[in-house]
Amino acid sequence: MQIPKAAQAVLAKVPRGLASRLERLASKLPIVGDLLRAEQRKIGESLKAQVRAHRPTELQSDELPAAGVEPGSLLEVLRRWASAEAPAWRDGKMSGGVYHGGEAHLRLLEQVYGLYSQANPLHADVWPSVARFESDVVRFTARLLHGNPSHPDDAQAVCGTLSSGGTESIMLALKTYRDFGRAERGIRHGEVVVPSSAHPAFDKGAHTLGVKLVRVPVGSDGRADVARMEAALSRDTLVCVGSAPSFPHGLVDPIEALSAMAHARGVPFHTDACLGGFILAFAQDAGFPAPRFDFELPGVTSVSIDTHKFGYAAKGTSVVLYRGKHLRRHQYFTTPDWSGGLYATPGFAGSRPGALIAQAWTTMMTLGREGYVRNTKAVLETAAVLKAGIARIEGLRVVGDPLWVVAFTSDRVDVFRVLDELAKRGWSLNGLQHPPAVHLCVTLRHAEPGVAERFLADLAEAVRAVKDVPVGEGGMAPIYGLAASLPFKGVVSDVLAAYVDALYDA
Numbered sequence: 319m320q321i322p323k324a325a326q327a328v329l330a331k332v333p334r335g336l337a338s339r340l341e342r343l344a345s346k347l348p349i350v351g352d353l354l355r356a357e358q359r360k361i362g363e364s365l366k367a368q369v370r371a372h373r374p375t376e377l378q379s380d381e382l383p384a385a386g387v388e389p390g391s392l393l394e395v396l397r398r399w400a401s402a403e404a405p406a407w408r409d410g411k412m413s414g415g416v417y418h419g420g421e422a423h424l425r426l427l428e429q430v431y432g433l434y435s436q437a438n439p440l441h442a443d444v445w446p447s448v449a450r451f452e453s454d455v456v457r458f459t460a461r462l463l464h465g466n467p468s469h470p471d472d473a474q475a476v477c478g479t480l481s482s483g484g485t486e487s488i489m490l491a492l493k494t495y496r497d498f499g500r501a502e503r504g505i506r507h508g509e510v511v512v513p514s515s516a517h518p519a520f521d522k523g524a525h526t527l528g529v530k531l532v533r534v535p536v537g538s539d540g541r542a543d544v545a546r547m548e549a550a551l552s553r554d555t556l557v558c559v560g561s562a563p564s565f566p567h568g569l570v571d572p573i574e575a576l577s578a579m580a581h582a583r584g585v586p587f588h589t590d591a592c593l594g595g596f597i598l599a600f601a602q603d604a605g606f607p608a609p610r611f612d613f614e615l616p617g618v619t620s621v622s623i624d625t626h627k628f629g630y631a632a633k634g635t636s637v638v639l640y641r642g643k644h645l646r647r648h649q650y651f652t653t654p655d656w657s658g659g660l661y662a663t664p665g666f667a668g669s670r671p672g673a674l675i676a677q678a679w680t681t682m683m684t685l686g687r688e689g690y691v692r693n694t695k696a697v698l699e700t701a702a703v704l705k706a707g708i709a710r711i712e713g714l715r716v717v718g719d720p721l722w723v724v725a726f727t728s729d730r731v732d733v734f735r736v737l738d739e740l741a742k743r744g745w746s747l748n749g750l751q752h753p754p755a756v757h758l759c760v761t762l763r764h765a766e767p768g769v770a771e772r773f774l775a776d777l778a779e780a781v782r783a784v785k786d787v788p789v790g791e792g793g794m795a796p797i798y799g800l801a802a803s804l805p806f807k808g809v810v811s812d813v814l815a816a817y818v819d820a821l822y823d824a
């Protein structure tokens with residue numbers, strides 16, 4: 319959807335709020351609306367075509383098969399599909415995504431899944447072992463983060479629950495603070511104050527829960543600015559947030575200063591350690607300095623931390639922790655008068671996959687502290703090699719001083735074209751905006767022999783390939799260019815939604 323350059327220059331100066339009102343108004347004018355809809359249809363069709371081109375086609379049908387497919391032949395097909403997809407993650411070609419992926423670990427998790435595939439902690443009477451796994455994982459994690467689950471004062475005891483992932487842990491924490499704010503702090507509407515680099519899960523949570531999200535610009539070092547964050551607090555603030563680290567540039571916000579500031583103002587403070595908690599907790603033992611971010615700091619009242627990232631469990635679990643059992647109570651949902659009986663759940667879900675909880679427990683039990691320290695060392699050492707290697711490539715600059723999520727940018731080449739060139743060489747990295755940059759979240763997959771060297775060689779080649787090449791068609795470069803230049807973010811949102819449509823409708 320192209321908007322002429324001259325119009326863009328004018329529109330770029332229009333304040334954001336006014337821009338989105340204008341956009342809504344424009345789309346209501348019949349002719350503009352028709353043009354927009356026609357363009358959206360075209361974009362939707364082209365996205366569907368792209369999605370279709372990458373889909374496996376065997377066994378395709380719109381309907382449930384009349385007679386079931388013979389399991390042996392189905393498994394044969396699944397093996398083929400999975401092994402075609404495996405090299406991308408197994409050979410360390412992606413940023414983040416797969417955090418362990420070691421052969422023996424995966425075989426172990428498979429066996430655990432087999433034992434617990436039917437288990438559901440909603441029926442704790444039938445699967446008491448699963449209920450124990452969950453409480454163990456929560457307590458192990460609380461202790462790792464300097465919390466004391468057995469504190470004699472319930473208001474200081476660190477407790478929590480498991481969720482399905484980082485986004486759900488964050489949404490649960492926001493629900494807890496919304497209900498705590500209403501019940502105990504006299505807050506009617508409620509605001510959540512986050513640095514601009516905080517994960518979109520906070521937008522999603524605030525939107526879903528009907529509270530306002532206040533995004534505060536980060537400082538010139540890419541980290542939360544304590545003074546600006548403080549200025550954004552109000553009597554309506556439900557919780558103040560910092561990331562350890564943030565997803566985009568892998569930078570740890572000044573959690574110590576932020577949480578002390580929030581504490582002094584009587585505001586709860588949440589550390590989003592979804593990405594970093596299981597690295598930062600072991601970094602010192604692995605020989606690397608690590609900032610303080612957890613319950614060691616008196617102002618930190620909750621933490622989200624993902625077992626399914628550097629906790630090395632299978633996808634589908636995360637931990638949300640609170641300082642004080644009174645807080646966790648606000649996360650629960652209870653229904654005493656339903657015709658279906660008495661009903662209580664700790665979080666948003668009803669039934670939950672017991673097998674994933676069993677896998678998370680197995681992972682922690684088999685790795686032990688030593689295993690996590692060993693893995694953290696491997697990740698941080700590999701990241702140091704990559705950071706130094708990237709800084710040596712002419713034209714590239716590492717953003718800030720990250721630990722293991724290494725973002726790079728450039729004043730000389732279009733980094734989104736570098737991203738496209740890397741994609742041609744099989745690498746799946748993340749594009750970042752404001753300013754344009756690319757990041758690689760280093761995992762154990764990159765610590766395998768030869769991976770870091772291969773990445774640096776491909777990156778140097780990608781930079782050489784895009785030097786002096788004008789921006790062309792296709793790939794991510796024009797899409798990010800468009801997103802950055804449009805004041806009408808609704809247009810970009812429509813394209814993103816059309817992509818999600820395509821995943822279902824292709």
Ligand SMILES: Cc1ncc(COP(=O)(O)O)c(C=O)c1O
Pocket residue numbers: 483484485486488517519561563564565590591592593624
């Ligand atoms: C800092 C941070 N918070 C939250 C999340 C959300 O986690 P999930 O994708 O498991 O929902 C992520 C994901 O990368 C993250 O990096």
